Amino acid sequence: MLVASFMLLWFHAGNAGYLWQRFITPFGRMSLTNYIGQSIIGVACYYHFGLDLWDKTGAAETLLIGIAIFMALLAFSRKWLATHSQGPLEYLWKRATWIRADRNGAGRSTAAA
Numbered sequence: 238m239l240v241a242s243f244m245l246l247w248f249h250a251g252n253a254g255y256l257w258q259r260f261i262t263p264f265g266r267m268s269l270t271n272y273i274g275q276s277i278i279g280v281a282c283y284y285h286f287g288l289d290l291w292d293k294t295g296a297a298e299t300l301l302i303g304i305a306i307f308m309a310l311l312a313f314s315r316k317w318l319a320t321h322s323q324g325p326l327e328y329l330w331k332r333a334t335w336i337r338a339d340r341n342g343a344g345r346s347t348a349a350a
Contacts, residue, residue: 263314264307267324271310278306 247258264271281287282302294302317324323331 244342254297261311264311266284266318267314267327270324270326271314274310275306301324 240251283291285291290302314324321328
């Protein structure tokens, strides 16, 4: 119900919904890079070997930290995608899993068997 309601409201918004979608699209295009980036930043903020904020921040502060992390990664994504076709970890993932085609069209893995 929640997803269906969100989709209905999103498409009912018309151009405003699409503007929002266009605004956050770079974040989704670099989803692996941003997921790993959020994890690293979160660990650095909340674990004892980092800033150790786990017991010092409440819900409101944690929400603000999360929004700040999201905005920083969104800005990074927009800047990166201005000069590259995909994120750095997406590129590495693609290179690691790419299957090269033979001359006769049959696929073969680049990994050693």
